Amino acid sequence: MNFLRTIFKPLAHVPKYTEHEETISSVDNPDTVVIPLEYPGQIYYKSLVQEGDVVRRNQIIGRSELGNCVHASISGVVKEIKPVWTARSFTVPAVVIESNKEPALTVDEMFESYGVPFKSASQVEKLKASGVISPWTTPGKFHHEEEMDGFPEVKQIIIKGASEEPTVFAFELLLQDKVEKILQGIRKLNNIAPNATIWLTTPKRLAEWASEEFGESVQVVAVSDEYKHRIERLLVRNLTGVDIPNTMSYRKMGVAVLSVEYLLAMVDALDGKGPFTSKYMTVAGNRLSKAVTVKVPIGTPIRTVLESQGLADETYARLLVGGPMKGIAQYSDETPLTKSSHGLYLMSRDALPDEVNLTCMNCGRCTRTCPINLQVHLISRYVEHNLLKEAKQFHPEVCNECGLCAYVCPAHRPLVQLIYMCNQYKEQIDEPKE
Ligand code: SF4
Numbered sequence: 190m191n192f193l194r195t196i197f198k199p200l201a202h203v204p205k206y207t208e209h210e211e212t213i214s215s216v217d218n219p220d221t222v223v224i225p226l227e228y229p230g231q232i233y234y235k236s237l238v239q240e241g242d243v244v245r246r247n248q249i250i251g252r253s254e255l256g257n258c259v260h261a262s263i264s265g266v267v268k269e270i271k272p273v274w275t276a277r278s279f280t281v282p283a284v285v286i287e288s289n290k291e292p293a294l295t296v297d298e299m300f301e302s303y304g305v306p307f308k309s310a311s312q313v314e315k316l317k318a319s320g321v322i323s324p325w326t327t328p329g330k331f332h333h334e335e336e337m338d339g340f341p342e343v344k345q346i347i348i349k350g351a352s353e354e355p356t357v358f359a360f361e362l363l364l365q366d367k368v369e370k371i372l373q374g375i376r377k378l379n380n381i382a383p384n385a386t387i388w389l390t391t392p393k394r395l396a397e398w399a400s401e402e403f404g405e406s407v408q409v410v411a412v413s414d415e416y417k418h419r420i421e422r423l424l425v426r427n428l429t430g431v432d433i434p435n436t437m438s439y440r441k442m443g444v445a446v447l448s449v450e451y452l453l454a455m456v457d458a459l460d461g462k463g464p465f466t467s468k469y470m471t472v473a474g475n476r477l478s479k480a481v482t483v484k485v486p487i488g489t490p491i492r493t494v495l496e497s498q499g500l501a502d503e504t505y506a507r508l509l510v511g512g513p514m515k516g517i518a519q520y521s522d523e524t525p526l527t528k529s530s531h532g533l534y535l536m537s538r539d540a541l542p543d544e545v546n547l548t549c550m551n552c553g554r555c556t557r558t559c560p561i562n563l564q565v566h567l568i569s570r571y572v573e574h575n576l577l578k579e580a581k582q583f584h585p586e587v588c589n590e591c592g593l594c595a596y597v598c599p600a601h602r603p604l605v606q607l608i609y610m611c612n613q614y615k616e617q618i619d620e621p622k623e
């Protein structure tokens with residue numbers, strides 16, 4: 190997946206604060222949505238529908254072994270179930286729904302199909318039935334509920350009111366727009382995890398306002414507009430004092446991290462306001478004068494969002510889902526947007542280097558820039574020469590894929606991709622088991 194991370198000219202555009210629209214606009218329901226049924230390594234939903242079925246918005250169309258659900262985000266007819274490319278560049282089965290503009294299912298109807306009436310459902314059942322994977326559970330494909338018993342109590346919670354990518358404004362606009370509902374969500378978190386410390390991150394420019402609005406309920410943390418101060422794993426480490434590598438879930442260390450958007454979805458799920466079927470995301474680009482944040486039904490193809498902003502015919506060299514630092518380049522603008530697609534970034538040709546993956550000139554910039562002091566130049570060269578075991582001695586597994594090393598590399602080397610590749614192949618270089 191991250192092989193598609195983009196390499197761009199160092200300093201060609203600095204990933205920091207971007208001008209943006211201060212309001213969120215809605216995109217009309219698309220004629221077709223595509224709902225992926227699998228998120229590899231995380232969750233697999235067994236389809237509950239088949240070709241030709243008529244479905245209504247909010248209807249549960251897939252369910253995981255642990256009872257987590259995925260829903261139709263528009264009403265319509267299931268045209269087909271077929272493999273599609275997801276925004277994270279996996280091919281997975283997906284349900285294609287063509288709109289018929291029928292009304293949505295009510296919450297009671299949805300819970301009836303889940304098998305537990307809303308009134309008697311537990312909090313966890315409400316979240317699972319509504320497609321909100323609680324940050325205090327692990328939803329994985331192969332997890333069983335009892336495995337959670339060994340996990341520590343959640344003692345630290347971080348609510349992200351500022352996105353890691355400085356070109357994504359969805360979280361901070363929601364923060365300003367939904368104050369009362371966010372406060373409700375914080376009260377719910379206090380009930381669910383009574384012993385937890387809760388932090389709320391906010392962009393620096395909103396810090397004073399956020400402290401007034403939320404300061405009595407949570408610890409408000411101002412984050413800079415610069416990407417290097419927003420990298421999530423590092424922010425989590427700085428706040429909680431717990432160093433959690435990229436390969437480990439926060440939950441295993443008693444930490445829960447959720448976005449403001451997820452908190453709002455949680456409030457809706459627990460209050461019976463409906464499942465998580467639409468998503469906020471910011472469209473930005475190095476040639477766009479202003480970023481725009483929109484609300485779209487989950488499963489909307491990228492192209493529909495671009496059309497809604499008059500950008501479908503725009504020429505750009507890379508289309509990223511996410512932001513410029515961690516975003517994933519897409520093969521096609523037909524790719525559907527999912528719950529984890531927080532941004533779209535359009536990158537113009539002149540932001541990309543003419544040549545990439547040149548020979549390392551041993552300048553050391555990558556290593557000096559790495560926020561966790563990895564010997565990036567050594568790891569990348571070992572991997573390049575297929576010396577994976579040697580590369581592993583330098584602990585590439587702790588890399589948080591922030592992309593800063595590649596950003597400063599004058600040879601435009603695909604450093605994150607090389608590290609990622611090394612980590613993916615780790616099974617093959619481990620010592621054989623007896
Ligand atoms: S190796 Fe590169 S991507 Fe990984 S943490 Fe260091 S700077 Fe970030």
Ligand code: SF4
Nearest residue numbers: 549550552553555598
């Ligand atoms: S920044 Fe690029 S060229 Fe310089 S040492 Fe690192 S990999 Fe080599």
